Amino acid sequence: xxxxxxxxxxxxxxxxxxxxxxxxxxxTFIYSIMKMINWGMGEFYMIGSYVQYxxxxxxxxxxxxxxxxxxxxxxxFVLGLVVQRFLLRPMFVGGVERRDEYATIMTIALMVxxxxxAIVLGGPNQYAPPDYAKPVTLGTLPxxxxxxxxxxxxxxxxxxxxxVIKKTWVGRALRGAAQNRVGIQTAGIDVLRLxxxxxxxxxxxxxxxxxxxxxxxxxxxxxxxxSTFKGFEIIVxxxxxxxxxxxxxxxxxxxxxxxxxxxVSSAYKDLYGFLLLIALLVFRPxxxxxxxxRSV
Amino acid sequence: MIERVRLALLAVLLVVPLTxxxxxxxxxxxxxxxxxxPPGDAAAGQFxxxxxxxxxxEVNARGGVLGGRKIELVVxxxxxxxxxxxxxxxxxxxxxxxxxxxxxxxxxxxxxVQALAEQFKVxxxxxxxxxxxxxxxxxxxxFRTHVIDPDRCQMWTRWVKERGFKRAALIxxxxxxxxxxxxxxxxxxxxxxPGAELKTIIFDRAVVDLTPQLLEIKNWKPDVLLNGGIGxxxxxxxxxxxxxxxxxxxxxxxxxxxxxxxEYWKNLGEKGTWASFxxxxxxxxxxxxxxxxxxxxxxxxxxxxxxxxxxxxxxxxVLLADALNAAKSDKxxxxxxxxxxxxxxxxxxxxxxxxxxxxxxxxxxPPMLVTQYTKPEMAFAEVKIVYPAELxxxxxxxxxxx
Numbered sequence: 001x002x003x004x005x006x007x008x009x010x011x012x013x014x015x016x017x018x019x020x021x022x023x024x025x026x027x028t029f030i031y032s033i034m035k036m037i038n039w040g041m042g043e044f045y046m047i048g049s050y051v052q053y054x055x056x057x058x059x060x061x062x063x064x065x066x067x068x069x070x071x072x073x074x075x076x077f078v079l080g081l082v083v084q085r086f087l088l089r090p091m092f093v094g095g096v097e098r099r100d101e102y103a104t105i106m107t108i109a110l111m112v113x114x115x116x117x118a119i120v121l122g123g124p125n126q127y128a129p130p131d132y133a134k135p136v137t138l139g140t141l142p143x144x145x146x147x148x149x150x151x152x153x154x155x156x157x158x159x160x161x162x163x164v165i166k167k168t169w170v171g172r173a174l175r176g177a178a179q180n181r182v183g184i185q186t187a188g189i190d191v192l193r194l195x196x197x198x199x200x201x202x203x204x205x206x207x208x209x210x211x212x213x214x215x216x217x218x219x220x221x222x223x224x225x226x227s228t229f230k231g232f233e234i235i236v237x238x239x240x241x242x243x244x245x246x247x248x249x250x251x252x253x254x255x256x257x258x259x260x261x262x263x264v265s266s267a268y269k270d271l272y273g274f275l276l277l278i279a280l281l282v283f284r285p286x287x288x289x290x291x292x293x294r295s296v
Numbered sequence: 297m298i299e300r301v302r303l304a305l306l307a308v309l310l311v312v313p314l315t316x317x318x319x320x321x322x323x324x325x326x327x328x329x330x331x332x333x334p335p336g337d338a339a340a341g342q343f344x345x346x347x348x349x350x351x352x353x354e355v356n357a358r359g360g361v362l363g364g365r366k367i368e369l370v371v372x373x374x375x376x377x378x379x380x381x382x383x384x385x386x387x388x389x390x391x392x393x394x395x396x397x398x399x400x401x402x403x404x405x406x407x408x409v410q411a412l413a414e415q416f417k418v419x420x421x422x423x424x425x426x427x428x429x430x431x432x433x434x435x436x437x438x439f440r441t442h443v444i445d446p447d448r449c450q451m452w453t454r455w456v457k458e459r460g461f462k463r464a465a466l467i468x469x470x471x472x473x474x475x476x477x478x479x480x481x482x483x484x485x486x487x488x489x490p491g492a493e494l495k496t497i498i499f500d501r502a503v504v505d506l507t508p509q510l511l512e513i514k515n516w517k518p519d520v521l522l523n524g525g526i527g528x529x530x531x532x533x534x535x536x537x538x539x540x541x542x543x544x545x546x547x548x549x550x551x552x553x554x555x556x557x558x559e560y561w562k563n564l565g566e567k568g569t570w571a572s573f574x575x576x577x578x579x580x581x582x583x584x585x586x587x588x589x590x591x592x593x594x595x596x597x598x599x600x601x602x603x604x605x606x607x608x609x610x611x612x613x614v615l616l617a618d619a620l621n622a623a624k625s626d627k628x629x630x631x632x633x634x635x636x637x638x639x640x641x642x643x644x645x646x647x648x649x650x651x652x653x654x655x656x657x658x659x660x661x662p663p664m665l666v667t668q669y670t671k672p673e674m675a676f677a678e679v680k681i682v683y684p685a686e687l688x689x690x691x692x693x694x695x696x697x698x
Contacts, residue, residue, distance in 0.1 A: 005515045012507045124338030126528055128535075128563045135539050143507070144539035216535065217504040218528060218563065222334045226504050261508035267498050269508055 017254020042224025048207025076207035239290025327388035330399030336376020347606030351613030403427030468524025587643030
């Protein structure tokens with residue numbers, strides 16, 4: 001095996017794994033707080049990419065992706081708040097039986113709705129915002145400037161997320177809600193408001209991934225599908241509900257896919273992650289960093 | 297009083313259809329089953345539907361078919377997926393009673409709906425689906441007015457040979473089209489260019505990150521890259537090949553005419569420069585009277601040169617109108633006989649459907665040309681035909697070193 005090619009594959013896997021972990025973090029964060037899976041996550045990724053494209057082309061201009069990114073995240077954050085408040089929250093108020101299942105079905109309906117809405121509003125064609133930066137070489141790996149920007153921005157967003165969760169009062173409340181929803185209510189915290197915040201932040205992270213990858217992976221109604229796919233793979237590998245697991249799982253998935261491409265064939269790249277996932281489910285069903293829910 | 301009004305109304309309802317026979321004649325329905333949403337190549341479907349509509353308008357403007365009946369198009373979206381295609385075809389054949397279905401673009405969908413065409417005895421036309429097996433099965437109700445992949449692969453093999461490229465890499469998707477390209481290119485290289493090496497990679501159509509595959513190809517050091525993606529994958533290959541430093545240092549040939557569409561430059565920017573691509577229509581071509589009239593009308597209406605899909609969609613509808621008139625019936629069996637017996641004016645020549653050997657069954661093939669973009673934002677009307685030699689209008693150019 002050519003060590004040069006091997007290093008290129010591993011680096012490529014790490015880069016894309018880190019970026020995908022942003023998506024996984026959004027999924028796992030919402031799950032941690034609300035205990036429900038948001039199957040419409042890919043559509044928030046898609047909306048993020050559309051908003052980013054629209055902002056760059058119509059408002060901030062090419063080369064100012066860094067202005068469009070927070071605006072796109074903000075727009076999707078607000079959309080997330082609205083969706084949670086009016087479509088999901090009613091199921092979390094009172095003693096609704098099987099609320100998690102209903103909420104999950106609601107997110108599937110949202111997935112179909114947003115995808116079709118994108119076709120109606122933007123047409124079925126692909127779009128691409130101008131490149132964020134010129135191609136660069138990262139060690140041995142030649143990559144697009146867009147992906148390098150996405151890597152750096154993802155690391156910044158992950159760092160910010162960590163700081164907020166670990167160092168602020170809101171973060172402490174969110175961690176408390178993740179550990180025990182009933183317990184935190186006894187401490188006088190409005191868990192429904194935390195749900196809304198968590199949903200907004202989670203979908204904004206997905207929107208960030210969509211906005212950052214828009215020039216490389218294009219903007220079209222179904223562009224969130226593969227990222228959602230990867231996001232779910234990552235959270236199963238890393239452990240559902242684990243923030244650290246999202247990042248480690250993302251990198252691990254990227255590296256496994258890269259190694260499989262080197263040693264077997266790049267044609268089956270997506271198969272290797274699933275083999276890892278199956279192995280983990282057999283030998284460690286909670287994933288690498290999965291935790292049991294605490295009870296009082 | 298009320299009773300008298302009722303009787304008068306009844307009389308009117310009975311008399312009006314008898315006194316206005318033209319209004320009473322029901323239209324002849326033609327189905328347009330084509331990709332209008334992802335994951336299909338929706339842009340292609342839009343152009344095909346646009347051409348078909350213009351064909352129906354033209355036929356209706358000159359009095360319709362079968363003594364004054366209008367052509368009514370029923371457009372269905374197959375999304376480029378066999379299951380949606382099959383559902384759409386069933387609806388067109390049973391609910392809408394379409395006499396024929398045009399617009400097929402994806403080979404996987406066409407392959408799925410062919411069996412239904414036989415079952416319902418409704419002719420189905422491939423407008424841009426090119427897999428070999430479509431016409432090789434020798435089905436009675438399957439027709440094609442588009443190129444077939446063995447011809448496409450032989451053509452690009454000859455082009456690779458003419459250019460003196462010794463190592464060719466083909467990257468394509470896991471669809472009937474992509475798998476067919478691999479098989480046919482292997483055969484073509486073995487028979488036409490035995491000294492050359494060919495590397496093939498098939499990827500899942502849903503994949504968006506093709507970096508590992510393209511790095512593998514780059515490491516193999518090819519002289520030319522054959523891009524077998526359709527729709528989004530085609531764009532992803534061009535973008536990511538550029539990003540890993542493969543293209544344009546290594547020349548790329550795109551397997552079909554997507555670069556002729558207006559969104560090509562919007563999606564790729566300068567990364568689309570130096571790509572060579574196969575087309576079936578070029579603005580400098582001499583067209584038939586019918587084709588020339590369509591081109592003029594299209595340019596007047598849309599302020600751009602027509603796209604091949606629109607030309608072919610248009611041709612299939614007017615061809616069906618001619619066949620219906622020749623058959624003097626809207627029964628599909630009569631239509632089938634007329635299609636097999638007749639000669640029809642298409643956009644670029646006279647179309648007839650003979651039952652030849654292998655895939656040349658009820659098949660009419662347009663020309664195939666290799667063209668190349670040599671500067672950013674280049675208009676399609678400006679591109680030169682670089683292959684085949686007898687139709688060349690300019691020389692193929694290698695990209696300058698970055």
